Structures are given as C-alpha cells and as structure tokens.
Amino acid sequence: MLGGGRYRRRQEEDTDLNMVPIMNLFLVLIPFLLMSASFFHIKAINTSIPVLAESQKESQKEKKVKLTVVVELQKDKVKLSALGSDVSQQELERWDSTIPMNTEQTYQLEAMADYLKDMKKVYPASDTLILIPAENVIYDTIIQTMDVARRFEDEPLFPNVVLSGSVG
Amino acid sequence: MALGKIRHRKSSFVMPRLMITSMMDMFTIILIFLLFSFSDKQEHLILEEDLNLPKSTIKADYTDSIKLVLSQNSLKLGEELLAPIKNGRIIGLDPKNPQGSLLFRRLQEAYEKARMEDEGLAQENETKKNHILFLCDKNHSFKTINEIIKTAGMAGYPNFQFAVLKQ
Numbered sequence: 001m002l003g004g005g006r007y008r009r010r011q012e013e014d015t016d017l018n019m020v021p022i023m024n025l026f027l028v029l030i031p032f033l034l035m036s037a038s039f040f041h042i043k044a045i046n047t048s049i050p051v052l053a054e055s056q057k058e059s060q061k062e063k064k065v066k067l068t069v070v071v072e073l074q075k076d077k078v079k080l081s082a083l084g085s086d087v088s089q090q091e092l093e094r095w096d097s098t099i100p101m102n103t104e105q106t107y108q109l110e111a112m113a114d115y116l117k118d119m120k121k122v123y124p125a126s127d128t129l130i131l132i133p134a135e136n137v138i139y140d141t142i143i144q145t146m147d148v149a150r151r152f153e154d155e156p157l158f159p160n161v162v163l164s165g166s167v168g
Numbered sequence: 169m170a171l172g173k174i175r176h177r178k179s180s181f182v183m184p185r186l187m188i189t190s191m192m193d194m195f196t197i198i199l200i201f202l203l204f205s206f207s208d209k210q211e212h213l214i215l216e217e218d219l220n221l222p223k224s225t226i227k228a229d230y231t232d233s234i235k236l237v238l239s240q241n242s243l244k245l246g247e248e249l250l251a252p253i254k255n256g257r258i259i260g261l262d263p264k265n266p267q268g269s270l271l272f273r274r275l276q277e278a279y280e281k282a283r284m285e286d287e288g289l290a291q292e293n294e295t296k297k298n299h300i301l302f303l304c305d306k307n308h309s310f311k312t313i314n315e316i317i318k319t320a321g322m323a324g325y326p327n328f329q330f331a332v333l334k335q
C-alpha cells in the first residue's frame with residue numbers, strides 16, 4: 001500500500017506542462033499580427049463647398065422649419081448667425097451672436113456648442129452649418145470646430161458642414 | 169585522486185532547463201496588444217514625414233477616391249508632385265486664375281476619365297461619387313486650403329473627405 005502511494009506521488013511530480021508548442025504557435029501568430037496591425041487609424045470628415053443647385057422641393061406634409069447656421073471664425077471672435085427662408089427676418093436676427101476669444105487667444109468652442117444646442121432645441125430639423133474661417137485660421141482649428149459643430153458631448157448637432165471662404 | 173575529482177564534478181553537473189514561463193508572459197502581452205491593434209482594413213495611405221494630420225472625434229471611414237495631399241512642403245495628387253509649397257504659398261497656383269494651374273488640369277482630366285468610365289450610370293449617382301480625399305497638414309492656414317478646394321470645386325469636385333487621425 002505504502003509502496004503504491006510513493007509511486008503515485010513520484011508520477012505527479014514528474015508531470016510538467018510542455019510549453020514549447022504554445023511558444024511555436026505564438027511565434028507564428030506574432031509576425032502575422034504585426035503585419036496586419038495598424039498603429040494609426042485614418043478617418044474621414046465629409047464636407048463640401050457651396051455650389052449652385054436647385055432647391056429641394058419638399059411636400060407640405062414633410063416640411064419642417066430648418067435654419068442654416070453661419071459660423072464665421074474671425075481674427076478675434078466667432079460670429080454666429082442664422083439663415084432660413086421659412087422664418088421672419090426678426091427671428092433670424094434673434095440668433096445673431098458673437099463669442100470673443102478667451103484669455104488664451106483660442107476660440108470658445110463650448111460656448112459655440114451651447115448656441116448650437118439652443119438652436120437645435122428650437123429647430124430640431126436644422127442640420128446644415130456653413131463654416132467661414134478667416135484666412136489665418138489653421139486647419140487644426142477648422143477640424144476642431146467641425147467636430148464641435150457635428151456633435152458635442154454625444155449630442156448630435158449639425159452633421160452637414162459646408163466650408164466656405166469669406167465673400168468680399 | 170585526480171580521477172575521483174573528475175567523477176565528483178561530473179555527478180554535480182545539472183542539466184540546465186530553459187525557463188520559458190517569463191517568455192510566455194511577454195509573448196502573451198505582445199499578443200494581446202497586437203490583437204487590439206489588429207485591423208482587417210489595410211491602410212492604403214502612406215503618410216509622409218512632413219504631413220501631420222489633425223485629430224478628430226469622427227468615426228466614419230474614408231472611401232477610395234482621388235487623393236490630394238497637402239504636406240508642409242508639397243502638393244501631390246496621388247503620387248504625382250503638382251507644386252512645391254513655400255511659406256504657405258502654392259507655387260504655380262495663381263488664386264486669380266486657378267484654371268491655368270496644373271492642379272486644375274489634372275483634376276479635370278481625372279473627372280473626365282471618371283465620367284467616361286461611369287457613362288452608363290445615372291447622373292445623380294455619378295455626382296455622388298465625385299469626391300476628393302484631402303490629406304492636409306494641420307498647420308496650414310485656411311488661405312492655402314481655400315485656394316485648393318476652390319480649384320477642385322471648379323474642376324468638378326465640390327465634395328471632400330478630410331482625412332484625420334482617430335482621437
């Protein structure tokens with residue numbers, strides 16, 4: 001009996017997990033994954049420039065009041081206004097606003113987002129924003145502004161951003 | 169005496185065993201990291217050294233189209249160098265006469281070629297297909313960008329996809 005127990009113990013001690021096949025598998029997998037790994041992910045923002053086009057005719061039933069926001073990134077401020085054929089001039093002027101730059105000389109995009117959220121609450125069908133940057137505004141700032149215009153804190157705002165140069 | 173010493177040395181020799189546990193740990197970490205950065209979509213874009221794309225929160229993928237690359241020192245259409253850039257100015261692109269630039273001519277050629285290929289398609293589908301994937305350095309001013317997008321618009325490409333890096 002004792003002899004048998006000693007034999008079993010010796011057998012248990014000898015059991016050793018053979019890791020070599022797993023190592024081989026890893027060595028095959030790693031070069032394959034290295035080849036198909038992408039260390040930067042490129043995404044794309046869809047935008048357009050203003051073009052002459054026929055106005056879309058919507059049926060009376062589907063017609064919802066839409067405003068188009070105009071965001072002008074000026075030298076020292078952000079000028080906001082609205083365009084729309086379905087509302088009065090007085091109503092449009094109500095949406096005229098100016099946001100000055102902050103102390104760090106950057107645009108206050110959070111304040112712009114608040115303005116856009118307010119407009120979206122009143123006119124939920126609105127989806128187009130025209131962005132007019134000044135000549136000296138850098139591309140990075142334009143992209144940041146587009147990001148805020150499109151969505152702020154997971155709240156969808158104006159998905160159609162049209163980029164335009166200032167006229168005049 | 170001497171023989172006895174040798175025998176003693178031989179008997180104390182222990183066969184070295186390879187310790188692969190630590191190596192396994194390392195490989196497991198590498199494998200997990202690579203599995204996370206695995207991409208089924210092969211990136212066809214090769215970013216040049218003098219091209220720093222801006223970062224964005226957008227999640228949409230780009231589609232295959234004409235690639236216009238505006239790096240710090242050059243303007244390229246695909247692989248072809250169209251113009252060098254000096255102090256933010258595109259050499260050879262007159263803002264008052266964009267139709268005379270090489271960029272306009274090349275884009276118009278590409279537009280005509282695409283139109284010929286898609287002759288059988290409906291007009292609306294055709295216009296939807298016409299867009300440019302624009303890769304631009306984040307430090308360029310809007311003045312420079314505007315000259316390019318205006319020229320592209322005149323050549324028949326009013327729609328753009330701005331390439332950005334995922335934030």
